[in-house]
Amino acid sequence: DVQVAQSGGGLVKPGGSLTLSCSASGFTFSDYTMTWVRQAPGRGLEWVSSINSGSYRFYADSLKGRFTISRDNSKNSLYLQMNSLRAEDTAVYYCARVLGIAVTGPVDFWGQGSLVSVSS
Amino acid sequence: EIVMTQSPATLSVSPGERATLSCRASQSVGGNLAWYQQKPGQAPRLLIYGASTRATGIPARFSGGGSGTEFTLTISSLQSEDFAFYYCQQYNRPGAFGQGTKVEIK
Numbered sequence: 001d002v003q004v005a006q007s008g009g010g011l012v013k014p015g016g017s018l019t020l021s022c023s024a025s026g027f028t029f030s031d032y033t034m035t036w037v038r039q040a041p042g043r044g045l046e047w048v049s050s051i052n053s054g055s056y057r058f059y060a061d062s063l064k065g066r067f068t069i070s071r072d073n074s075k076n077s078l079y080l081q082m083n084s085l086r087a088e089d090t091a092v093y094y095c096a097r098v099l100g101i102a103v104t105g106p107v108d109f110w111g112q113g114s115l116v117s118v119s120s
Numbered sequence: 121e122i123v124m125t126q127s128p129a130t131l132s133v134s135p136g137e138r139a140t141l142s143c144r145a146s147q148s149v150g151g152n153l154a155w156y157q158q159k160p161g162q163a164p165r166l167l168i169y170g171a172s173t174r175a176t177g178i179p180a181r182f183s184g185g186g187s188g189t190e191f192t193l194t195i196s197s198l199q200s201e202d203f204a205f206y207y208c209q210q211y212n213r214p215g216a217f218g219q220g221t222k223v224e225i226k
Contacts, residue, residue, distance in 0.1 A: 047215035058214040104211040106154035110163035
């Protein structure tokens with residue numbers, strides 16, 4: 001079975017940094033585009049970043065320069081390094097798999113989510 | 121940047137009735153449109169991709185239509201478990217979810 005298990009998250013002060021991790025199993029991780037999607041409390045879904053099988057990265061324009069997505073195919077793992085965090089970055093962050101092998105696509109498997117709270 | 125707009129924000133429907141949700145793209149996305157269902161405290165679930173293809177395990181009462189800039193999600197006969205939030209997402213380019221439609225019990 002496809003599984004996406006997340007770790008990381010927690011409380012961080014404004015201006016601080018945090019790294020989220022995601023471990024995948026049940027599929028050939030290296031073949032797939034992976035993505036991060038976030039959801040602020042009481043709000044809708046917001047795409048954050050994606051990385052394809054060739055490690056080509058895409059970011060939401062509003063986040064460029066502060067967040068870095070990466071992957072380690074030898075560990076079947078996806079990461080999101082978040083710097084210069086702001087209160088408005090407070091959200092549940094989902095790690096997820098993109099269906100198929102294209103650069104973009106629908107998201108067919110989601111992790112359980114990691115809560116990131118940015119507050120002094 | 122492609123902007124996705126969903127309507128209505130809230131849809132009040134009685135169990136057994138039909139529900140139609142709309143999603144509009146600010147520019148053509150072809151057929152690269154997905155629909156998701158999300159219940160409180162849960163991760164989203166993929167319902168429809170390619171505008172009209174049901175994802176694995178999705179009941180036939182869910183159907184999607186449209187192309188270009190106008191899309192619909194129809195739930196033919198609402199069951200109790202269908203009351204939830206629904207989001208559309210274009211994937212012609214990375215990103216861009218709609219703001220969501222809440223389907224609530226009338």
